[in-house]
Amino acid sequence: MTTTDATRYLEQPLLTSPGQPLRVAVYERISQGIRSGLLVSGALLPRETELGLALGVSRTVVREALMLLEEDGLIVTKRGVGRFVADSIPHEGPDEFQPLEQLLAEPGTLIDVRVIEFSLQKVTDFVVEHLHLDAGAEFWFRECVVSRDGQPVALVQEYLPDNARLATFNSAVAAQLQDAAADPATILQALTDRVGPVFSAGACRIAATIAGPTRASLLGIKAPDPLLVLTQTAELDGAPAYVAKYALPPAFGHLAVPQWKRA
Structure with a gap:
């Protein structure tokens, strides 16, 4: 698509649904332009004032919409230069249940996994709740660190029932x-x-916390640093058979998880 096509697209009248905030309407206009290819990967977006004039909204509305687009991984900001359409666009809509490595992978990056522990253990309350195991049963525990281009981006703890x-x-x-x-x-x-x-995929719970000494040492960060912890369950033939806790420091960047259901 040409620059002229993109400009004409952005200048179309902005339509909103009853009760829809303007920032959401602006977000959807730009998001649809990116996903349709009218706003191509790596393209420099117009300045806030230019977008406001084209869409007929205030600069404040544009700024709020751009913040949402960046949070969702659709655009990136290069300080002192401007905002660009992201090179890699998160997928939209239903998708297969994917391992973490596939969600973290980006073009040209190297994903490495270092195994810390794999052992058979007695059940805990956490495992009973998520895998529906009986007291006295055993489960497999696996812990590893996932790195991207040499930088730790996730501490992964996985739990599965015993082989029987x-x-x-x-x-x-x-x-x-x-x-x-x-x-x-x-x-x-x-x-x-x-x-x-x-x-x-089963349910996914998301919580914000801090690293603490043990996780911080494994991820190469400080104990008070923030972490996003995702607890993901999965099923085999409709029965709970897998649960994982992903501890993600800010370095992990954007994570597209459309296939993970809300808890």
Whole structure:
């Protein structure tokens, strides 16, 4: 598309639904332009004042819409230069349940996984709640650090039922689990590589917290630094069979998770 096409698109009358804030209407106009290809990846966006004139709204409204677009990974700001359409646009709509490595990957980046622990343990209240295991049962625990281009971007703790229970859901998963645990990948990625995308997404809980000494040392950050912690469950044949806790420092950037359901 040409610059003229993009300008004409932005200058079309801005239509709003009853009760819809103007900032949301501006967000949708620019977002649709990006996803349709009218506003191409890497393109410099017009200045706030120019966008306001084109769309017939105030500069304040434009600024709020641009903040939302940047939070959602659709645009990036280069200080002293301007705002650009992001090179990699988050996917929209339903998607397959994907391992964390695929969600963190960007063109030209290198994802590395360092395994810290893999062991069979007695159930805890956390595991009973999420995997519906009985008291006295055992579960597999796996902890690893995921890095992108050498920088730690996630501490991952994964929990699965023991092999006997897993086999009642999916015998291939149970048979491959211990070999998969030796791979330099999350358990979910390693099992997906070996037996295919057999897990389906369950609920995802998101919480903001601080790192604390142990997680900070593994992620190369300070103990008081903020963390985003995602607790993701998944199912095999409709039964809870996987739960993971992802501790993500600010360095992880944007994470597209359309396939993760709300808790």
